[in-house]
Amino acid sequence: MKNIKEIIKLCITPFCIFSPIPIFAITLFLISSNIKLLSIEQIWILIVGCIASIVFTGAANFWNHVNDIEEDILNGKDTILTNGTLKKNTAISISAALYLISLIIITLISIETGRNILLYFTLWMVITWLYSTKIIGLKFKSHYITEIITYIIAYPTFTMSIWLIFSNDMIKGLALSIIMCFLSMSGLMLKDIKDIKGDTEAGLRTLGVVFPVKTLFKSSCVFLTLYYIYIFFSIIIGIFNVLSFVVIVPFLYFFKKTIIHFILNNWNIGLKDAPNVKAMMTSVFASLLLLGVSNYIGW
Numbered sequence: 001m002k003n004i005k006e007i008i009k010l011c012i013t014p015f016c017i018f019s020p021i022p023i024f025a026i027t028l029f030l031i032s033s034n035i036k037l038l039s040i041e042q043i044w045i046l047i048v049g050c051i052a053s054i055v056f057t058g059a060a061n062f063w064n065h066v067n068d069i070e071e072d073i074l075n076g077k078d079t080i081l082t083n084g085t086l087k088k089n090t091a092i093s094i095s096a097a098l099y100l101i102s103l104i105i106i107t108l109i110s111i112e113t114g115r116n117i118l119l120y121f122t123l124w125m126v127i128t129w130l131y132s133t134k135i136i137g138l139k140f141k142s143h144y145i146t147e148i149i150t151y152i153i154a155y156p157t158f159t160m161s162i163w164l165i166f167s168n169d170m171i172k173g174l175a176l177s178i179i180m181c182f183l184s185m186s187g188l189m190l191k192d193i194k195d196i197k198g199d200t201e202a203g204l205r206t207l208g209v210v211f212p213v214k215t216l217f218k219s220s221c222v223f224l225t226l227y228y229i230y231i232f233f234s235i236i237i238g239i240f241n242v243l244s245f246v247v248i249v250p251f252l253y254f255f256k257k258t259i260i261h262f263i264l265n266n267w268n269i270g271l272k273d274a275p276n277v278k279a280m281m282t283s284v285f286a287s288l289l290l291l292g293v294s295n296y297i298g299w
Contacts, residue, residue: 006080007094010065011058018158019057022050023288025162028176030292031240032167049165052105056121056158059098060128066091067132067139075198099125109165117164124157144207147188155184175234182227183284189220190277214267217277221259224280228254231291240291243298247287254283 012020029046065072065081066088073082080086106121131140131150140146156177163173192199192208193216199206207216228251235244257279262269269277 003080011062019054022053023285025049025053027288027292028163029166030296033296035297049162053162056102059102062098063095064132066095071198071202074201075195115164115168117161120157120160124154124161127153142204144205144210151184151188152181155180172239175239179227179230182223182230186220186223189216217269218267241295241298243294244291246290246294250283250286254280
């Protein structure tokens with residue numbers, strides 16, 4: 001039972017908008033639906049989308065952890081994989097099972113809805129598998145160029161995989177995919193900073209190893225600003241409801257708490273600035289929920 005809990009913990013690590021609380025899936029459902037159309041069937045579709053988001057993310061996360069054992073040991077992480085409690089061959093089998101379950105779920109949904117969700121999911125599945133798997137002596141995640149390529153493909157295809165569970169509106173799906181691409185780039189800039197020591201010792205060429213922390217943080221803020229700008233652009237051209245302009249509240253919060261703060265501090269980052277960095281994620285969570293709710297009640 002303890003091992004099962006630890007496996008689940010790896011599946012939901014890192015905590016994000018996809019899992020264990022599927023904020024992203026809930027947002028897409030709200031954007032695709034309308035409060036006047038609420039029904040048992042709609043609630044069921046929401047549950048299916050949330051389960052899909054959690055299972056898909058769990059499969060990718062666990063596979064990533066399985067292939068990061070050496071790097072995690074160097075970074076001092078204590079898990080059932082790094083301490084040897086769960087053997088690697090067993091972990092690989094569990095990971096394969098999670099991907100298979102994900103594939104079965106999306107195949108059944110594709111058949112039920114008549115939408116080509118399987119195409120986007122397959123692309124997502126392949127790229128996330130390649131991301132962590134050593135091919136010709138190289139993992140996609142071990143070099144910043146292939147890491148960027150992975151994110152550019154993975155986030156839009158994941159977005160379309162979940163979106164098409166709820167709706168066949170391809171224009172909104174494309175807009176959401178572009179929005180998520182900007183958001184993914186913002187997150188990617190910061191993702192490897194905490195693992196610089198281990199990645200350097202492992203000989204990896206991640207963003208955190210190659211570029212200064214200050215440069216990565218500035219880039220992250222730029223991409224998050226573009227994320228908001230594209231949301232506003234999508235509202236202006238009529239893709240999202242005009243009530244969605246409420247998203248300006250979390251944007252201003254991010255601008256004041258993060259951008260203004262670090263401009264005044266010449267972009268120097270220390271432990272005391274942790275709340276200002278966390279403000280970025282807070283603004284993202286709030287913006288997604290507000291985008292969803294505003295479209296749901298004002299569609």
